Amino acid sequence: MADWSLPQLLSSLHNDIQTRLKIVRETIQHPGSKGDASEGVWISLLQTYLPERYRANKAFVVDSRGQFSQQMDVVVFDRQYSPFIFKYEGEMIVPAESVYAVFEAKQSADKAMVQYAQEKVASVRRLHHTSLPIPHAGGTYPAKPPLEILGGLLTFESEWTPAFGDSFRNALAADSSDGRLDIGCVASHGHFFYDKPSSDYVFESETKAATAFLFKLISTLQFSGTVPMIDVDAYGQWLAD
Numbered sequence: 001m002a003d004w005s006l007p008q009l010l011s012s013l014h015n016d017i018q019t020r021l022k023i024v025r026e027t028i029q030h031p032g033s034k035g036d037a038s039e040g041v042w043i044s045l046l047q048t049y050l051p052e053r054y055r056a057n058k059a060f061v062v063d064s065r066g067q068f069s070q071q072m073d074v075v076v077f078d079r080q081y082s083p084f085i086f087k088y089e090g091e092m093i094v095p096a097e098s099v100y101a102v103f104e105a106k107q108s109a110d111k112a113m114v115q116y117a118q119e120k121v122a123s124v125r126r127l128h129h130t131s132l133p134i135p136h137a138g139g140t141y142p143a144k145p146p147l148e149i150l151g152g153l154l155t156f157e158s159e160w161t162p163a164f165g166d167s168f169r170n171a172l173a174a175d176s177s178d179g180r181l182d183i184g185c186v187a188s189h190g191h192f193f194y195d196k197p198s199s200d201y202v203f204e205s206e207t208k209a210a211t212a213f214l215f216k217l218i219s220t221l222q223f224s225g226t227v228p229m230i231d232v233d234a235y236g237q238w239l240a241d
Helices: 006-027 031-049 111-125 166-173 209-222 232-240
Strands: 054-062 072-078 086-088 091-095 099-105 134-136 139-141 150-155 183-186 190-195 200-205
Touching: 006 031, 006 209, 031 054, 031 072, 031 099, 031 209, 054 099, 072 091, 072 150, 099 111, 099 209, 111 150, 111 166, 150 209, 166 190, 166 200, 183 209, 190 209
Parallel strands: 054 091, 099 150, 150 183
Antiparallel strands: 054 072, 072 099, 086 091, 134 139, 183 190, 190 200
16 A cells, blocks of 8 residues: 555645745745736646636636626636636636636735735626526526625735734724625635634634645535526627627
């Protein structure tokens, strides 16, 4: 039998992410390039380890009324049931109905960055969602309500001391509506998530933060269900203009 070690595998996964984020922070000086590289580390993690029904990429989100979100650093979206994803000159545009989660990915978390992430997440949640009844062999299922899109923040470290203290909690609690951040990771310290029963944030400090965040995200997505049946004709009406 091969001498595999599950704890070592999980630790190595986190170490790889943390090391790559640290290298980006220390070696890339241009802000734009540094940001792109940081996003790439998180996108690579999600593309590799999320189930195949999900995809992750940098993207804009659009609705059937022609409204666009701000560009999101990381969008987790459906690829099994979504009928179209637009790609143009290196940019990706995803229909609102196919989105499961959106994240802002930056080097460090502070009050301004949390607020910025909240504003960007809100720009996605405010988009219109279509949903059609679903035909099946025995009849028709009613149209599904839109999914609750997860919003989050991904960083290498925190500017606060302590990293997970009241300052971080207060910044997150400043927006409890469209911009609420549900889940996130500070790779050097741990991960956090919004606990609905207590209406409060839970901060988990750990040495394998990226792995713990990944598992928490997958667990949360499992309970999200499947995206609604998109009304393609609602998007097709724009062909007449």
